[in-house]
Amino acid sequence: MKEGTIYRSFTARNGRKVTLRAPKWGDLDDMLQFINSLVEEKAMIMMNEKQTRDSEIGWLSTLLGSVEKDKMVAVVAEVDGRFAGSCEITPKRGYLSHLGSLGISLVADYRDAGIGQEMMLEAERQVKRLGVEVVDLEVFEENARAIHTYEKVGYKITGRIPDGVKYGGDYMDALIMTKRIA
Ligand SMILES: CC(C)(COP(=O)(O)OP(=O)(O)OC[C@H]1O[C@@H](n2cnc3c(N)ncnc32)[C@H](O)[C@@H]1OP(=O)(O)O)[C@@H](O)C(=O)NCCC(=O)NCCS
Numbered sequence: 001m002k003e004g005t006i007y008r009s010f011t012a013r014n015g016r017k018v019t020l021r022a023p024k025w026g027d028l029d030d031m032l033q034f035i036n037s038l039v040e041e042k043a044m045i046m047m048n049e050k051q052t053r054d055s056e057i058g059w060l061s062t063l064l065g066s067v068e069k070d071k072m073v074a075v076v077a078e079v080d081g082r083f084a085g086s087c088e089i090t091p092k093r094g095y096l097s098h099l100g101s102l103g104i105s106l107v108a109d110y111r112d113a114g115i116g117q118e119m120m121l122e123a124e125r126q127v128k129r130l131g132v133e134v135v136d137l138e139v140f141e142e143n144a145r146a147i148h149t150y151e152k153v154g155y156k157i158t159g160r161i162p163d164g165v166k167y168g169g170d171y172m173d174a175l176i177m178t179k180r181i182a
Pocket residue numbers: 043044045104105106107110111112113114115116117118138139140143144145146148149152
């Protein structure tokens with residue numbers, strides 16, 4: 001998929017116009033600010049260290065290369081022309097190549113408006129082209145909003161890693177959620 005390709009637009013629950021598209025180089029500074037804001041708020045995501053501009057350049061160039069070569073899909077949400085978040089699904093390999101792993105986060109101001117749900121559905125639509133039939137994801141047991149979002153999109157809890165997360169010194173389980181999309 002070519003960088004910046006527009007997938008579709010819709011109006012969110014709060015009346016804001018949302019465009020879903022592929023990522024592009026111009027997202028670099030927004031993405032850097034985004035990941036560092038997630039780290040700062042201690043969002044229940046895997047990463048807990050701030051990134052530098054150099055590390056983000058490396059990360060984005062790998063992402064754009066993989067998306068361009070159809071090795072993964074990425075859906076960026078833009079709201080009123082501003083970067084609002086991203087969702088990726090990365091297919092696995094070999095006997096697991098019908099499986100893809102999903103990750104998603106939104107900028108704090110844009111949450112709870114139904115945008116995450118639409119991004120996931122769009123990423124699922126896109127990744128079917130790459131032969132993915134089952135999508136999995138991992139979520140912290142205490143991330144109630146994310147679990148609710150995944151359930152409303154059709155994911156079910158199918159696994160649990162006891163003490164799979166160490167969050168600020170405290171253990172909690174990591175939940176595995178899956179959905180058959182094809
Ligand atoms: C999780 C996340 C990706 C969901 O995206 P989103 O755009 O907020 O999702 P939606 O608006 O489609 O759905 C959010 C739902 O959670 C509900 N919700 C909000 N807070 C909640 C809570 N504490 N407990 C349960 N549900 C909650 C909302 O009401 C909404 O449900 P509804 O549509 O039935 O009313 C986003 O909130 C986010 O980026 N969170 C921080 C980072 C993160 O946790 N990423 C996921 C890591 S696994």
